[in-house]
Amino acid sequence: MSSPARPFNVEQLVADLRAQLGDRVTTGESHRELHSHGESWHTPGRPDVVVFPETTEEVAAVVRIAASHRAPVVPFGAGSSLEGHVSALQGGISLDLTRMNRILRVSADDLDATVQAGVTRKQLSKHVNPMGLEFWVDPGADATIGGMASTRASGTTAVRYGTMREAVLGLTVVLADGRVIHTGSRARKSAAGYDLTRLFVGAEGTLGVLTEVTLRLFGLPDAISAAICPFTTFEGAVRTVITTLQLGIPIARIEFLDDRMVDAINRYSKTSYAVQPTLFFEFHGISERAVSEQAEAVQAIAREHGGTAFEWATTPEARTTLWQARHNVHHAGVALRPGCQMWVTDVCVPISQLAECLLETKSELATLPLTTPIVGHVGDGNFHVLCVVNPDDAEEMAVAKAMNERLVRRALRMGGTCTGEHGVGFGKMGYLEEEHGEAIEVMKAIKRALDPLNLMNPGKMVRV
Amino acid sequence: MSSPARPFNVEQLVADLRAQLGDRVTTGESHRELHSHGESWHTPGRPDVVVFPETTEEVAAVVRIAASHRAPVVPFGAGSSLEGHVSALQGGISLDLTRMNRILRVSADDLDATVQAGVTRKQLSKHVNPMGLEFWVDPGADATIGGMASTRASGTTAVRYGTMREAVLGLTVVLADGRVIHTGSRARKSAAGYDLTRLFVGAEGTLGVLTEVTLRLFGLPDAISAAICPFTTFEGAVRTVITTLQLGIPIARIEFLDDRMVDAINRYSKTSYAVQPTLFFEFHGISERAVSEQAEAVQAIAREHGGTAFEWATTPEARTTLWQARHNVHHAGVALRPGCQMWVTDVCVPISQLAECLLETKSELATLPLTTPIVGHVGDGNFHVLCVVNPDDAEEMAVAKAMNERLVRRALRMGGTCTGEHGVGFGKMGYLEEEHGEAIEVMKAIKRALDPLNLMNPGKMVRV
Incomplete structure (x- = not known):
C-alpha cells in the first residue's frame, strides 16, 4: 500500500532519518501496520516511517528532522493504548521507544528510580523486587513507563499508591523543536516553579516526547493478604468502600466486579465465586498483625452492608488465584x-x-x-x-x-x-471539551505555545 | 507618601474599581503598607490600591479593569509569604482575598471540600473536625488555602499526607483577561487533558488568580501518639528516617531539630530536651494497637542508630507540649x-x-x-x-x-x-534559573501564553 499524499516529502524525510539512525528506520508494511493502532477499535492511522531511537539525543535528532520537514511525530510504546493515542492520523513518524529500555538508576535510600521511557512496568518490577522495592502503578497491560506517564495511567493500586500523577518525580522531555529539558527534581517535594512534570504527565505526547522518567518506588510490604466478598447490593459494596476510606484503613486494592463480570470470570478462570456484586481486597502492612487488623476492620464494615461471605486468601497461592482472575477480566x-x-x-x-x-x-x-x-x-x-x-x-x-x-x-x-x-487520544476529544468548558482554551494556548507547528502527536487531545 | 510615577493612570484605575466594589477599595496608607510585604526581609513593594472582592465574579471584574489599565494584580492572602510573593513591585492592585472566606461544600463521603481562596487552614480544620475529618497540610502559619495552593505549600505532615500538589483536586481560576475557568474534577483521578490544576498550584498568582479550591480531606485517625528521640549523630537520625520510610511505616510526622534548635526551644518553651540532634515523631493509625506497633518499630530502628532515649508522649497533653514546642521554633x-x-x-x-x-x-x-x-x-x-x-x-x-x-x-x-x-517569589528567581536550565524557557513560554501583558503578579517567578 502506498502512502496517501502528504504535505511533506516522505522520501526525503526517510533519507534524513536514515542518515541519523541507519537501519533503525523502516518503511516496511508490517511495521507501519503494527504502529498504526493501539488495542482499541479506533480507526488506525498508518505512519510513513517507523524509527527506533536508543537515546534522548537520537529522539531529539528525529524531532529536529521532523520539524524541518513539518512531519508529525507520534510516540509509540507497548501499543496498549485504548483511545487511539498511537495512531499516526496525519502520517509522519512513529517514534518507537521500546529500544530505550534501560533502567538508569535505582536508589533504595531515596525510594526512586530513573528509567528510559521504553522500560515496561514488569521489567522495572523484576529489577527492583530483589532490592525489596516495588513500582506499584499497575494498569493491567505491561505498558511502557513512558506510555503510562503520557496517559497518566493508574489501575488497581491507585487507592493506596496513587496514579502516574503522583508516581512521576521528574522527566527528560524532547520539545517540539528538539531542545531537551529536565523537569522536576529528585527531591521528594519542591515549590520551585511551574509544575512542568505534571504538565507533561498526561499530555499524551502532544507537548513533547518523554525519554526518561524518574519514578517513586515503595518498599515491598512485609505482609500482604487478600480477600473477596460478595454483596447483596451495589450500594452495600460502595458503602463498604466509602466507610473503609473514611476510617483511613490503608487498603492497597479494592476492586469491584458486577454479577456479569463474576460470571464471566467463573467461566473463564474455572472459579466458583458467587455471582453477585463483589469486592476484591488486598491489604499491605508492616506485619501480619497489621494486615489482619486491616482485614478484620474491613470485614466488619462489609458485614454491616450485606457482605456476609467474606472469604480470606492468606496464602500466596490463594492470592495469586484471586488476582489472576481479576487480571484476566479482559x-x-x-x-x-x-x-x-x-x-x-x-x-x-x-x-x-x-x-x-x-x-x-x-x-x-x-x-x-x-x-x-x-x-x-x-x-x-x-x-x-x-x-x-x-x-x-x-x-x-x-x-x-x-x-x-x-x-x-x-x-x-x-x-x-x-x-x-x-x-483522551482522539477517541475522547469531544468529551474533553464538554468536561472542561473554557479551560480547554487554556490547554490550546499551552499547546500552541509549546508546539506551534502542531507536529507533536497531532489530532489528539485538543483541536488547534 | 505619594505613589511613584506609573505607566497607568492610578486615579482612573481607582475610580473604575470603586464603581465596581464601592467602599471595598482603599488607597489608605496603612492598608497599602500592610499589603506591601509578607513576613520576610525582602524589599517591600507598595500597591497603589487594595481591593477586597467577595466573589469570583468580583475578582474577574477587578482583573478586567486591571487589564484595561495595564495595571498589575498581586493576590494577597494571610501575608505569611517568605519570598516576597505579595510585594507589589510595580505597584497596581493588591487583591486581598481574605473576605472570600466561605467554606462552600464539604463531603464526608468523598473526603473533599470546596472553599473560597481566603479561607485559612485553621478555619477549615475547625469546620471539618466535628465531622471526623481533617485537612492535613500544615505549613505552620495560619495561611489561606489560596496562598498555600499558590506556593505549593507543605509542612510537617507531607511525609504522610502530601503537599498542596496532592491536596488540591480542582480550582476556579480567574485568567489574566478576566475569563473564569474550572480545572480538575471532583473525581479522585482523571486522565482528561493537561493537568491545569497542578500548573496553577505553585504558580504564585503569575498565571491567574485562584478564587476557589477543592481539597482532599482525610478521616481523623482513631489513634494518635507522638515521641521524641535525641541521637548521638546527624547520620543516625537521618538513617532512622530512611529505614522507617523503606519499611513502609506510615509515619505521620517526622521532624528534625539540630542541637542549637533544641537549645533554643528549651530556653523559649521551658522544656528540658537533651541538647542533641533530635527527631520528633507522630503516629496515626486505625487503632491504639496499630499506632503502638508503628511506634515500637520506629523505636527499634532508632535504637540501632544511636537513638537510645526514645521518649513517648501518649497523652494528648504530652503530645500538645511536644508539638507546641515544635511549632514555636520561629x-x-x-x-x-x-x-x-x-x-x-x-x-x-x-x-x-x-x-x-x-x-x-x-x-x-x-x-x-x-x-x-x-x-x-x-x-x-x-x-x-x-x-x-x-x-x-x-x-x-x-x-x-x-x-x-x-x-x-x-x-x-x-x-x-x-x-x-x-x-520562588522574587527572592529565588535567580536560583530557579540555575535549577531548571532550559526548562525555564518552557515556563516563560507558558507565562507569555497565559499572561501576554505580564500583569499577573509581575516580577515574580520568571523574567519575561
Whole structure:
C-alpha cells in the first residue's frame, strides 16, 4: 500500500532519518501496520516511517528532522493504548521507544528510580523486587513507563499508591523543536516553579516526547493478604468502600466486579465465586498483625452492608488465584463472544455518586443488546463497562457509542470525568471539551505555545 | 507618601474599581503598607490600591479593569509569604482575598471540600473536625488555602499526607483577561487533558488568580501518639528516617531539630530536651494497637542508630507540649536575638544526600558569625536554617545571603531544589534559573501564553 499524499516529502524525510539512525528506520508494511493502532477499535492511522531511537539525543535528532520537514511525530510504546493515542492520523513518524529500555538508576535510600521511557512496568518490577522495592502503578497491560506517564495511567493500586500523577518525580522531555529539558527534581517535594512534570504527565505526547522518567518506588510490604466478598447490593459494596476510606484503613486494592463480570470470570478462570456484586481486597502492612487488623476492620464494615461471605486468601497461592482472575477480566470478557473486541468505557465519579452512577448505568445496559460486564477501581470512583462488540457490525457499534456517550454525560453531570485512566487520544476529544468548558482554551494556548507547528502527536487531545 | 510615577493612570484605575466594589477599595496608607510585604526581609513593594472582592465574579471584574489599565494584580492572602510573593513591585492592585472566606461544600463521603481562596487552614480544620475529618497540610502559619495552593505549600505532615500538589483536586481560576475557568474534577483521578490544576498550584498568582479550591480531606485517625528521640549523630537520625520510610511505616510526622534548635526551644518553651540532634515523631493509625506497633518499630530502628532515649508522649497533653514546642521554633529562634528577624532557607534534597547536606551546612555555619538553628521536615529531605538576622546590618545580611547561596548550590549539586515549600517569589528567581536550565524557557513560554501583558503578579517567578 502506498502512502496517501502528504504535505511533506516522505522520501526525503526517510533519507534524513536514515542518515541519523541507519537501519533503525523502516518503511516496511508490517511495521507501519503494527504502529498504526493501539488495542482499541479506533480507526488506525498508518505512519510513513517507523524509527527506533536508543537515546534522548537520537529522539531529539528525529524531532529536529521532523520539524524541518513539518512531519508529525507520534510516540509509540507497548501499543496498549485504548483511545487511539498511537495512531499516526496525519502520517509522519512513529517514534518507537521500546529500544530505550534501560533502567538508569535505582536508589533504595531515596525510594526512586530513573528509567528510559521504553522500560515496561514488569521489567522495572523484576529489577527492583530483589532490592525489596516495588513500582506499584499497575494498569493491567505491561505498558511502557513512558506510555503510562503520557496517559497518566493508574489501575488497581491507585487507592493506596496513587496514579502516574503522583508516581512521576521528574522527566527528560524532547520539545517540539528538539531542545531537551529536565523537569522536576529528585527531591521528594519542591515549590520551585511551574509544575512542568505534571504538565507533561498526561499530555499524551502532544507537548513533547518523554525519554526518561524518574519514578517513586515503595518498599515491598512485609505482609500482604487478600480477600473477596460478595454483596447483596451495589450500594452495600460502595458503602463498604466509602466507610473503609473514611476510617483511613490503608487498603492497597479494592476492586469491584458486577454479577456479569463474576460470571464471566467463573467461566473463564474455572472459579466458583458467587455471582453477585463483589469486592476484591488486598491489604499491605508492616506485619501480619497489621494486615489482619486491616482485614478484620474491613470485614466488619462489609458485614454491616450485606457482605456476609467474606472469604480470606492468606496464602500466596490463594492470592495469586484471586488476582489472576481479576487480571484476566479482559480475556474473560472477550471469551463471552469469541472473535469480538472490547470497547472499554472509563468514567470516574466522586465516590458519593458511584452507587447511583453504577445503578443508572446497569439499568440502561439491561435494555441494550450488548454484552457488558463491569469492573471498577472503586476506591477511586472509576469503573469500566467492558463492552464486547463486533467492530464490523455498524449498528452494534452505534449502540455502544451511544451508551458510552450517555455514560460520559452521566459522569460529568455527577461531577466526574470522561476518563479516569485511559486518556483522551482522539477517541475522547469531544468529551474533553464538554468536561472542561473554557479551560480547554487554556490547554490550546499551552499547546500552541509549546508546539506551534502542531507536529507533536497531532489530532489528539485538543483541536488547534 | 505619594505613589511613584506609573505607566497607568492610578486615579482612573481607582475610580473604575470603586464603581465596581464601592467602599471595598482603599488607597489608605496603612492598608497599602500592610499589603506591601509578607513576613520576610525582602524589599517591600507598595500597591497603589487594595481591593477586597467577595466573589469570583468580583475578582474577574477587578482583573478586567486591571487589564484595561495595564495595571498589575498581586493576590494577597494571610501575608505569611517568605519570598516576597505579595510585594507589589510595580505597584497596581493588591487583591486581598481574605473576605472570600466561605467554606462552600464539604463531603464526608468523598473526603473533599470546596472553599473560597481566603479561607485559612485553621478555619477549615475547625469546620471539618466535628465531622471526623481533617485537612492535613500544615505549613505552620495560619495561611489561606489560596496562598498555600499558590506556593505549593507543605509542612510537617507531607511525609504522610502530601503537599498542596496532592491536596488540591480542582480550582476556579480567574485568567489574566478576566475569563473564569474550572480545572480538575471532583473525581479522585482523571486522565482528561493537561493537568491545569497542578500548573496553577505553585504558580504564585503569575498565571491567574485562584478564587476557589477543592481539597482532599482525610478521616481523623482513631489513634494518635507522638515521641521524641535525641541521637548521638546527624547520620543516625537521618538513617532512622530512611529505614522507617523503606519499611513502609506510615509515619505521620517526622521532624528534625539540630542541637542549637533544641537549645533554643528549651530556653523559649521551658522544656528540658537533651541538647542533641533530635527527631520528633507522630503516629496515626486505625487503632491504639496499630499506632503502638508503628511506634515500637520506629523505636527499634532508632535504637540501632544511636537513638537510645526514645521518649513517648501518649497523652494528648504530652503530645500538645511536644508539638507546641515544635511549632514555636520561629519564636524560639527569634528569642535568641530579640528585635531581629528571620531569614529562613528552604532547600530540599534527596534523602540519601540529607546527612551529607546537613553536615556540610553545619560545618560552614560553625565558621559564620550568625545565629542559625536548623529544623527540618526530614521525611521529605527538606530543612530550614533559621538565620536570625538584623536586617539593618548590611554586612550581616551579606553573610546570610552568601550562606543561603552556597546552601542552594549545595542542594542543587546533590539533585535537590532551591525551595521545598516556600516558593520562588522574587527572592529565588535567580536560583530557579540555575535549577531548571532550559526548562525555564518552557515556563516563560507558558507565562507569555497565559499572561501576554505580564500583569499577573509581575516580577515574580520568571523574567519575561
